[in-house]
Every structure is written in C-alpha cells, then in structure tokens.
Amino acid sequence: MPAASADSEAEFWLFGYGSLIWKPPPLYDRRIPGYVTGYVRRFWQASQDHRGTPEAPGRVVTLIERSFWETLTDHHDSPDKVWGTAYRIEAAKVAEVREYLDIREINGYTVHYTPFHPSDGSSIIKTLVYIGTPENDQFVGPQHPQKLAEHIHRSFGPSGPNKDYLLSLEEALDNLSSESGDAHVKDLATRVRKLEKQANAVGERAASATAVTNELKKVGSTDEQEEMEK
Template identity: 80%
Template sequence: MAVNGQQTTSNSACSDDEFWLFGYGSLIWKPPPHVDRRIPGWVTGYVRRFWQASQDHRGTPEAPGRVVTLIERSFWSSLVDSHASAPDKVWGVAYRIKASKVAEVKDYLDIREINGYTIHYTPFQPADGSVPIQTLVYIGTPDNEQFTGPQEPQALAEHIARSEGPSGLNRDYLLGLEKALNELSPESGDAHVTDLSDRVRAIEAAARGSKGTEDGGPKVSRVAESSPGSHDFHMATIVDTQEETEKV
C-alpha cells in the first residue's frame, strides 16, 4: 500500500495474522466486513474536522458534500479555525480483521478510499487501558485535492444541510457521527461535530417552521424522516453493500 506515492512498510498495522483499522467517522457505526473485534478508544496528535469534500458518498462531483478527516495538531494550530479548541483525544474505534480475510479487506478499503484519502499508521489507545495498538488509518491530508481547510461554521452547516450523494444525505452522516461518538464514552464527544450538528438541527427546524407557516398545516420533522439509513437513494456499486469505509 502507498501513501502519497510511497510504500508504507514500517510500523505496519497489517501482518499475516491480523490487521487493525482505526475508524473516526462513519466507520464507528458502519464497520468494514470480517471484523472479529471492536475496541473503543482514541488517538492523539490529531484534530477531527469536516474539512474533506465528498464527491462519491455524501455529495457529487458537481456539488460535493463534506466529511471528516484528521489534521495533524501541529499543522492545525497554525491555521485560523473558528472552532479554536479541540480535544486532546480523537475518539473512535479500532477494528481487528479476521486473519483469513486481511487481503480481501485491504483490497476493499483501497477501493473505498479513493476520494482523497491515503494510508497512514498511528498508535491507538484502547479505552479499557490495555496496551496501545498500532492501527492503519485513512486520512485526507492537506495536500489532497478534496481538502477544503477551515470554513466558517454556519456556512459549513448550511452546506452539509443541503448536500446529498449516493450514500445519502450529508446531514445524516453528521448527525450519525455525533450520536456514535456520544455512545462510546461520557468523554468521547467532539465540540466541532456537536456545534455543526446543533446548527444543522436549527436549519432544519427553521425550514420546518417556514413550511408549516406556508402550508398552514402540521409541521413534519424532516430530521426524523431522514434518520441515518432511511433514504432510498442508492448507487449500483460497492456502495450498496457497505457505506463509506471512511471517511473514516
């Protein structure tokens, strides 16, 4: 496997008998195939941000959505970000893949992560305090074409609220990530994700209120109707069998 055109062989999370993958986005609630162990925990040295465009899952080439990536904390600290603070721990989940399925899953992940993500390795600390695990992680680095950089939060929330792609509504990805993170641990929430989620909920509430006023009828909750997994919009590809393997 290659990162930025170079083979990554040192500190590999893959071996002949096991393979560990770190998920920090939709992988938290949409695991890859052939998982035989799931461990909540965190990595350090990074910041999670909705700074990666999505042309293939939560948007289209003509109207890209937004998904998360990891930013090296040292680089992030040099930027002007309206969300000026970030937790020291980026919570997520480590997955161990069955030994007999490692090659298959590696090929699957390579296919899934073609929209700007490259392979990296990072130590993962299990929440139960056990020994750290070296994990493979897909990251959309600042030099990839889909990286957007800092965005004004309200504009970003409005962009997410209106975006949709083959894997469904962009807001479902955001709200699904908020829910999945909050379920990992009492301390696993992410203020960046929660703020955007609150803004999207406010946008949806305003839209419902406006529609209710215009129609003179009851206000229907579009958020409830459009909960993760409820949409019928599909693309006849590998997306049908597994939602984005992260946007990670």
C-alpha cells in the same frame, strides 16, 4: 508489551474516526473503542462520491495533524484525543477488507498508521487509518461553522443526506465514552438541527398557505356556481 503491527501476518487493525464508527468494515472479529493523539478531527474533506456529487460536493471528516492545525485559524478548540473505534481483521481476510476500504475511501484518502489507545487501558495497538491530508485535492480547509453547517444541511449524495452523516457521527461519538464527544462535531450538529427546524417551519407555513388558498378557491367556485343557479 510492544505495539501490535497493523500489517503483521497475525492480524490487521483499522482505526475508524468517521462513518466507520457506526458503519463498520466487513469481516472484523473485534471492535474496541479508544482514541489516537496528535490529530484533530474536522469536516474539511469534500465528498463527491458518498455525501455529495462532483458538481456539489458534501463534507466529511478527516484527521489533521495537530502541529499543522495549530498554524491555522479555526473557530473550534479540539481536545488532545480523537475518539473512534479500532477493528481487528483476521489475516486471511485482510486482502478482501483492504479492497473494500480502498473503494470506500478512494475520494482523496490515503493510508497512514497511528498508535491507538484502547479505552480500557490495554496495550497500544498500531492501526491503519485513512486520512485526507491537506495535499489531496478534496481538502477544503477551515470554514466558518455556520457556513459549513449550511453546506452540510443542503448537500446530498448517493449515500444519502450529508446531515445524516453528521448527526450519525455525533450520536456514535456520544455512545463511545463519557469523554468521547467532539465539540466541532457537536456544534455543527446543533447548527444543522436548527437549520432543519427552520426549514420545516417554512415548509409548514407554505403548506398552510397553500391549503388556505385552495380552500378560498373552492369557496369562490362554489359561490360562483350558486350564483349561476339562481
């Protein structure tokens, strides 16, 4: 069977590899887990509108063509498959969904098409996908994993903490298939959880020190009052 067309009159298919996995588009009538090939998923796209601000951009994922990625120095390996989900949109609702997606993905992403392999082994589907290519001004390229994790941990935007995006993506990928985990995402999530644990420990120590100081002040004040009354 030939691949279904993403821009056919009958149906419209969208591939989600980032937040679209756990936060799907509106008005879809089918959701299929699966994967695409020829790409690598990386947190190499700046986010000024959702997980960061223009002054302090966060980081979100984009797809990198594997042939280009192989020319770069990266600290993570990548499997041949990039897992995600495909959504089917009925023809009558395509214009509305495209408008929604163009707004949601406006920050450096452009429209591309790629074959999608359903996890159940059914026929390949031609899907539309939004990609932040290396030519767009929000593409930041490779970064040491620890520096990237620290950047994600401290970033915050209108859609919430950048770390929530990362951890939600990790969980969503783990739930798609037994082979859908992403080492790049997993390593960054592990580093961010460690940073969060360290930050919480520092906060607890600071709170404890403040409580002790306040108690000492209280005791000192009481002693002074008793001394005055003698």
